[in-house]
Amino acid sequence: MSEILRELVRVSENAANIARACRQEEALFQLLIEEKKDGEKNQKFAVDFKTLADVLVQEVIKQTMGNKFPGLENKIFGEESNEFTNNLGEKVTIKVCATEEETAELLSKVLSGNKSASEALAKVVHQDAAFKDPALDSVDISISQEDLGIWVDPIDSTYQYIRGATDVKAKEGIFPCGLQCVTILIGVFDLQSGLPVMGVINQPFVSQDQNTLRWKGECYWGLSYMGINIHSLQLDISESSRIEKDSVAGCPHPASAVISTSEKETVKAALSQVCGGKVFWAAGAGYKSLCVVQGLVDIYMFSEDTTFKWDTCAAHAILRAMGGGILDMKGCLEDSAGQWRSLPDMPELLYNVENKGATGVDCWANKGGLIAYRSCERLATFLKRFVYFASVESHT
Numbered sequence: 001m002s003e004i005l006r007e008l009v010r011v012s013e014n015a016a017n018i019a020r021a022c023r024q025e026e027a028l029f030q031l032l033i034e035e036k037k038d039g040e041k042n043q044k045f046a047v048d049f050k051t052l053a054d055v056l057v058q059e060v061i062k063q064t065m066g067n068k069f070p071g072l073e074n075k076i077f078g079e080e081s082n083e084f085t086n087n088l089g090e091k092v093t094i095k096v097c098a099t100e101e102e103t104a105e106l107l108s109k110v111l112s113g114n115k116s117a118s119e120a121l122a123k124v125v126h127q128d129a130a131f132k133d134p135a136l137d138s139v140d141i142s143i144s145q146e147d148l149g150i151w152v153d154p155i156d157s158t159y160q161y162i163r164g165a166t167d168v169k170a171k172e173g174i175f176p177c178g179l180q181c182v183t184i185l186i187g188v189f190d191l192q193s194g195l196p197v198m199g200v201i202n203q204p205f206v207s208q209d210q211n212t213l214r215w216k217g218e219c220y221w222g223l224s225y226m227g228i229n230i231h232s233l234q235l236d237i238s239e240s241s242r243i244e245k246d247s248v249a250g251c252p253h254p255a256s257a258v259i260s261t262s263e264k265e266t267v268k269a270a271l272s273q274v275c276g277g278k279v280f281w282a283a284g285a286g287y288k289s290l291c292v293v294q295g296l297v298d299i300y301m302f303s304e305d306t307t308f309k310w311d312t313c314a315a316h317a318i319l320r321a322m323g324g325g326i327l328d329m330k331g332c333l334e335d336s337a338g339q340w341r342s343l344p345d346m347p348e349l350l351y352n353v354e355n356k357g358a359t360g361v362d363c364w365a366n367k368g369g370l371i372a373y374r375s376c377e378r379l380a381t382f383l384k385r386f387v388y389f390a391s392v393e394s395h396t
């Protein structure tokens with residue numbers, strides 16, 4: 001299994017290179033934007049976009065994994081379909097061809113024959129990303145490939161990716177919007193239990209060199225399987241938990257949270273009672289969960305049903321490896337009315353069952369909302385207070 005994780009980290013780096021390359025040329029970027037078709041539309045935005053970069057990234061992930069681990073490509077699921085319609089109304093199925101030249105030829109069909117753009121894209125698609133992480137090399141666990149399924153979100157926060165803001169200022173380390181909120185999400189789950197096993201979050205745009213204007217990214221991974229827990233932030237964690245402990249003692253608002261701008265007013269009101277000024281908002285479901293992974297906040301909470309399995313699986317695996325997880329918010333709050341259950345019984349999000357009676361993307365929506373957390377202790381303290389203030393809010 002460690003082989004699979006290593007390959008996923010490498011392919012996510014490849015994907016990040018494509019995402020970066022597509023943003024470099026504005027003219028090319030304009031050509032890439034296509035409106036999502038009805039069945040595939042995320043109901044949140046009146047206009048949602050599908051980009052060629054999205055589709056390309058997904059195909060690169062699928063095909064690379066399929067070449068290394070035959071059969072695995074059939075168990076990789078995601079939001080995007082690889083059918084693209086060009087300016088002439090022709091349907092083109094995007095895939096990575098055997099040679100760079102053939103891929104360029106295919107891409108030129110969706111790029112109105114723009115030869116230089118197609119060649120530049122094909123080049124980066126066929127480039128092998130160099131990626132080394134010694135911690136990853138020490139992982140040696142085996143699990144049958146047969147038992148695994150994979151959720152992919154090739155570009156999460158598409159809207160921020162398209163807008164491409166580069167000058168947003170972070171608040172206490174958290175970017176409310178901008179290119180930093182874009183992530184590539186790859187989550188591996190157990191087909192039988194539905195629980196996440198491995199996750200990779202690649203953040204392609206972390207810092208920009210002011211001279212070359214080139215972006216550098218970061219990659220985070222985690223693995224949680226049969227009692228073995230390992231993740232890429234292992235070395236930073238003892239230091240950050242010491243700081244966490246120090247900051248909790250005597251603090252009137254012992255929790256912090258990140259939320260979506262579209263969160264309900266009642267939830268926002270209860271959260272500010274619990275967290276005081278430590279409620280931040282940020283774009284991107286992947287980015288918000290990354291803030292929890294990084295320890296920038298304790299909780300990412302969302303009461304709506306507009307996140308999907310591909311938005312949460314990767315972070316969920318990493319958080320499990322850190323001793324946390326992602327829970328179904330509705331189930332969690334119903335339960336917290338009584339006494340708090342122990343972790344094994346908590347309503348974790350699962351990745352192998354469709355929502356009954358739903359159609360299209362809604363089959364894979366996180367219906368009851370979500371609560372992502374890194375520490376069980378902090379979660380318990382947070383929930384007790386949140387349940388109290390939420391009930392006060394609902395009676396006012």
Ligand code: 2IP
Pocket residue numbers: 042153155156157158159260261262282283284285286306307308311
């Ligand atoms: C979206 C994206 C949005 C998020 C939404 C996701 O995925 O991450 O930003 O909304 O839940 O489904 P919000 O930022 O309000 O949390 P995509 O960009 O891939 O459609």
Ligand code: CA
Pocket residue numbers: 153155156157285310311
């Ligand atoms: Ca998404």
